[in-house]
Amino acid sequence: VTNAVIDFPTRGGNVQVEPEMGLxxxxxxxxExxxxxxLVPRRIAAFNDCSIRQLDGSEKLSEKKNWGHGSKGISxxxxxxxxxxxxxxxxxxxxVSYIKRGEKIHQYSVDAPARNYLLFHDDLMDWIxxxxxxxxxxxxxxxxxSQLVKSDYPTSMWIALGAGEYTPWGAANYLKPGDESLVMIYKEDAYPQGPDKDLVASLFEELDAPADIIPLHQTFV
Structure with a gap:
């Protein structure tokens, strides 16, 4: 897991960002x-659960998600x-998430309020x-x-809560080396219409984010 780059996989194809909230x-x-x-919630971060959609011979979901050190991102x-x-x-x-390809910024996923998750709140915690x-x-x-036991009973964990819906551009375009991704969590009362284009562009330039926004900016290398 990194906060600045995604190591583009050397196997498989059709790579997509999965913008998620990390808990x-x-x-x-x-x-006994x-x-x-x-589980006791402590923090919410922006998470990139990047995935390979096409990987011949894979049997487990983890094989499409955890291909190396730089296969994930967290703010x-x-x-x-x-x-x-x-x-x-x-x-x-x-x-919400965006992709910058060349000099053009595309909205990659639709704005997704957390409360609209199919399963959320205490019901989600119970299910986890x-x-x-x-x-x-x-x-x-x-x-x-069994993995927790093998890891000597860790006292904390990060949990990716699930991705939202892609925009038409996001659904039709897979990631390439050189692309930049921006996964963002924002407070709706501060941005009722979502962050504007200038603010999004500034976050791709690594300018300081407002207190009501948690950004994760990564480059595919």
Missing amino acids: YCDIVYTK GDAVER LRSFRVNSISKGSLVDRLSL VKSINTQINTGKWEEIF
């Missing part, structure tokens, strides 16, 4: 250490949270805990809890 949580285990009891800044319950800060956060404890190695999925 940093404390992990609370049962006394045989399961995760609950340096984040919003502090202590909950993602209904009515908390997350209900005022929205996610259940998945950690019960998911098995079958099909494209892999066990999760």
Whole structure:
């Protein structure tokens, strides 16, 4: 995971940014250490869950997502949270992404309020805990809890909460070396119409972001 570059994969094709909210949580285990009891939300960051859509011979989803050190991205800044319950800060956060190709900037995903996730708030947290404890190695999925045990029971984790919908341009254009991506989380009350073009352009130039925006700018190399 990096905050400035994506190492373009040497295998496969049809690479896409998956703009997501990253949720940093404390992990609370049962006394017996045989399961995760609950997760405690701490921070929200911009996350690039970059993926290879076409990879011959792959069986697991992780093979299309984790091809090396620079296959993911996470913002340096984040919003502090202590909950993602209904009515908390997350209900005022929205996610959007852009691609800069050459000198032209394209909106890559549609503005996506977090509250519109198909599963969110406390229901999502409950589902994540259940998945950690019960998911098995079958099909494209892999066990999760056994990996936590092998890692000596880490006390925190980052969780990517899922990508939104691509714009027509985003759906039709796969990434190339030299492209730049910008994944952004912003507070809707500060930007009810979303960030304007000048602000987006300034974030591609690495100018300081306003306090109500969390940007992640990366270049595909």
